[in-house]
Amino acid sequence: MTKNTQVIYLKDYQVPVFIIETTDLDIRIGDEYTSVVARLKVSRNPASDADTSELVLQGGSGIKLQEVMMNGLILDDSDYDLEDAALSIYQCPETFELTTQCLIQPQLNTTLEGLYKSGGMYCTQCEAQGFRNITYYLDRPDALSIFTTRISADKERYPILLANGNPVEQGELDNGEHFAVWHDPFPKPAYLFAMVAGDLVRQDDVFTTMSGRKVDLQIFVEAHNSHKCDHALASLKRSMLWDEKVYGREYDLDLFMIVAVDDFNMGAMENKGLNIFNSDCVLADPATSSDAMFERIEGIVAHEYFHNWSGNRVTCRDWFQLSLKEGFTVYRDSQYTADTYSAAVKRIDDVTVLRTHQFAEDAGPMAHPIRPASYIEINNFYSVTVYEKGAEVVGMIHTLLGDELFRKGSDLYFDRHDGQAVTTDDFIAAMSDASGVDLNQFTRWYSQAGTPTLTVTDVYDAACHEYRLTVEQSTPATPECQLKQPFHLPLRMALLDVNGVQMPLTLKNVGLLPNKDVVLNITKASETFVFEGVTHEPVPSLLRGFCAPVKLDYGYTQAQLLFLASKDTDGFCRWEACQRLLIDAVAQAMLKPVGYQLELELVTMLRSSLVDETLDPAMVAKLVQLPSEAYLAENQSTVDVDLIHAGREAMRVAIAQALESQLLDCYQRNHDTGPFSQTGNAIGKRALKNTCLSYLNSLDDFNYQAIAQVQYDLQANMTDVGAALQILTGHKNSDISAPLLADFYQRWQHDSQVVCQWFAMQAGANLPGRLTHVKALLEHDAFDIRNPNKVRSLVGSFIRSAINFHCADGSGYEFVADMILRLDPINPMIAANLAKPLGRFKPHTIHRQELMQAQLHRLSQAKLSSDVYEVVSKALAAS
Structure with missing residues (x-):
């Protein structure tokens, strides 16, 4: 499959033999080649006991080495070796200055790792190992250095020159060129290096820190996007204030910059002082961005800003510790979003992602701990396990310690390790030392x-x-470990009386507990808790707030679930009860999808939520929404995609038929044609009305299609326009949707972000037989296989449409394999992400397993990148 199959093991970690104290870069952008001169002040690492005087620097295959100098003297070929993209310098003294001169061609760099060109702009993405594509370096996260960067380029084409830190100098050069020098006073690893050269406009703001320092805030975008910066700037200021209040962390430079880039593999990058963002994750206005996109942008802006401490000031020692910065920071941005929007809705959204994506990863061939023991390609471990499960693990620590002790632990962690590259063990030690837990x-x-x-x-x-509660924990075998030891986890629970009121709790041998909402420490494979003084039989409310990333197996009766769905004060548990009722109902619909009708009790429960105007409309939208087909599949021992789709569609129709009048009333009540508002209530009302509209359009009634078309024609905001168009695109009658899709593209063809939405609507439509249409869209002028956003919008959305990806004839699998083979030479990281769903074949029917495995075997016959090789080889090993 590939020659590059070296496995990297955590157990083999060794400190670097040398350290780079300072890094001075001189980057000269040219039409054919970009010159990179790196002057490194190097000294032997006192922490290393390695018996060698050889310095090994990592490089990329596209670098042309021109010259190597040590202490001002040019080295000849016998003084160094260049092999397999590594530069080895022999016989290095204790301290020395090393200078390398290289040529690179960033305009040809389609991997988007290192320095590359996006449109007319040069920019960087160096995490995880992209810096080695710029110059030869100790490209590892524990090699921290103070960077000074000089950039020069043609002034007319690239009037803006940016890098990390603070501006030091700028000026004019000959031949119409200019230069800028930037200095970052904080030591950082190479993965946090950033630079930008382009023709951009700037939006400015100011933030005053809690100590009274003024920080200039700047967002750089292409001119046609200058009107889309306000939300990101406001989000940045809110997140800076929140981090000061909640974590006591103040920003440390006088300037904070964000640059929007159209071609980007990830969402955004937290480079010190110069955050580089995927345009889709920072630019927004109501006409082009939905409410979900606004909230997503707010969370991502906060996430990258929070990295200034949890990732930059304190970074990870090696890539096995990736969750140290990502899991912790995802937890921090989730806290922030919960405080900014609806905490219950945010928790439900997070749990939905975890259950539909991370649980599937845990059950598949790419399963790995949040601190993996080995990897072939680190890009494959930028995963929902490292990020989302990593965040849940930090959340469990918070739950076990409580607010005050968790804050003490985070303070100790930041203060103890400021300026260091550390491990997850260091994080746990700080939390334990500060709390005594x-x-x-x-x-x-x-x-x-x-x-x-x-x-x-x-x-x-x-x-x-007496009420006795017995908890048993078990974890299935995964590729790295067959027999699991018991976890330590918190189980937050309450006992509810007949009115839904939480009972006072007295735990045997402990006494009266201070809170009715109690956290039980689960540490054993099986343990029993006895509550005394329980005067009548309670209904247990378990896993409140989804306090641990686990599956709960408790034999709730339908009556108990209906009770929790209407009475529980915990938003997650109330939603969870509704979900369990709906999952059970879909299971019944799967047995007899034709003419399926809802039970009266379920109709009553759903009706009560729809008509209760005292409830948060965003929460009501969650309560009445059906579980996704992906989550329904997670609840099946053998996944039959066709049955799940048929059962869920039958359920949608049954709900619409039983609650047609209430759905229509709810839609009309929440349909606001006044000025656009982004308050929490307004966002919730749009979510609820569009949920109702979706249900109504499952009925064979042209009137509801007409309502959706009227909503589209209003062009009030992208939330409503996009929802209406998505509903009609997913309708079996395409006579309405086809002209609207044409109109939508005509309106927004010059806005790349909106065109991506247009691709996603069509590729993700939950109608069988979409592959031909998706293939045709590959040939559309607006599609660019080199642009990750376009690939994710079209191919990624197709994969998420289970009924099409899992088409019974295997054509969906073949199509995705074709796209992987096309993409791998261009962008291995994106190709590997597309390959992961093919590897999750085990839960499916034998027929589909064989079809998916056939495509994996086909891929294995090709010359693959290490990214795709790792995914394919692990999937086949699990066969």
Whole structure:
């Protein structure tokens, strides 16, 4: 498959033999070649006991080495070796200055790792190992250095020259060129290096820190996007203020910059002082961006800003510790979003991502702990496990310690390790030292993969007023470990009386608990908790707030679920009860999809949510939404895509038929034609009305299609326009949607972000037989296979449409394999992400397993990048 299959192991970690104290870069952008001169002040690392005087620097295949100098003297070929993109310098003294001169061609760099060209702009993405594509360097996160960067380029084409830190100098050069010098006073690893050269406009703002310092805020964008910066700037200021209040962290430079880039593999990058963003993750206005996009942008802006401390000031020692910065920062941005919007809705959204994506990853061939023990290609571990599960693990620490001790732990962590590259063990030690809580067993979350199941049983003894709760935990085998040790996890729970009120709780041998909402420490494979003084049989509210990333197995009756769905004060548990009722109903619909009708109790429950105007409309939208086909598949021992699709569609129709009048009333009540508002209530009302409109359009009634078309024609905001068009695009009658799709493209063809939405609507339409249409869109003038956003919008959305990706004849799998083979030579990271769904074949029917494996075998016959090789080889090994 590939020659580059070296496995990297955590156990083999060694400190670098040398350290780079200062890094001075001189980057001269030319038409054919860009020159990079790197002057490195190098000294032997006192922490290394390696018996060698050889310095090994990593490089990329596209670098042309011109010259190597040590202490001002040019080295000849016998003084160094250049092999397999590594530059080895022999016989290095204890301290010295090393200068390399290289030529690169960033305009040809389609991998988008290192320095590359996006449109008319030069920009960088160096995480994880992109800096080595710029020059030869110690490209590892524990090699921290102080950077000074000089950039020169043609002034007319590239009037803006940016890099990390603070501006030091700028001026004019001969031949119409100019230069700028930037200095970053904080030591950083190469993955945090950033530079930009382009023709951009700037939007400015100012933030005053809690100590009274003024920080200039700047967003750089192409001129046609200058009107889309306000939301990101406001989000940045809110996140800076929040981080000061909640974590006591103040920004440390006098300038904070964001640059929007159209071609970007990830969402954004937290480079010190110069955040580079995928345009889709920073630019927004109501006409082109939905409410979900506004919230997503707010969270991503906050995430990258929060990295200034959890990732930059304190960084990770090696890439095995990636969750140290990403998991912690995702948790911080989730806290921020919950405080800014609806906490319950945010929690539901996070749990939905975890269950539909991370649980699937845990059950597949790419399962790995949040601190993996080995990897072939680090890009493959920028995963939902490292990010989302990593965040859940930090959240469990917060739950176990409580607010005050968690804050003490984070303060100690930041203060103890400021300016260092550290490990997850250091993070846990800080939390434990500050709180006095023993977290030794808890560290298993970092070394064991898999999703635990909590099997909970209970017994109520009316005679002695005792309630016994038994919790058993088990975790299935995963590729790295067959036999799992018990985890330490919090189980937040409450006991509800007949009115839904939380009972006071007295735990046997402990006494009266201070809170009715109690956190039980689960540490054993099986343990029982006895509550005394329980005067009547309660209904348990378990896993409140989704306090741990586990599956809960408790035998709730339908009556108990209906009770929790209407009475529970915990937003997650109330939603979860609704989901379980709906999952059970879909299972019944799968058995008899034709003419399926809802049970009266379920109709009553859904109706009560729709008509209750005292409830948060955003929460109501969540309560009445059906589980996705992906989550329904997670609840099936054998996944039959066709049955799930048929059952869910039958359920949609049954809900619409039973609640047609309430759905229409709710739609009309929440349809606001006044001025656009982004308050929480307005956002919730749009979410609820569009949920109702979607249900109504499952009925065979042209009137509801007409309502959707009227909503589209209003062009009030992209939330409503996009929802209406998506609903009609997913309707079996294409007579309405086809002209609207043409109109939508005509309106927005010059806005790349909106065109991506246009691709996604069509490719993700949940109608069978979409492959021919998707293939035709590949030939559309607006599609560019080199642009990750376009690929994700078209091919990624197709994969998420289960009924099409899993088409019974295997054509969906073949199409995706074709796209992987096309993409791999261009952008291996994106190609590998497309390959992962093919590897999750085990839950499916035998027929589909064989079809997916056939495409994996086909891929294995090709010459693959290490990115794709790792995914394919692990999938086939699990066959």
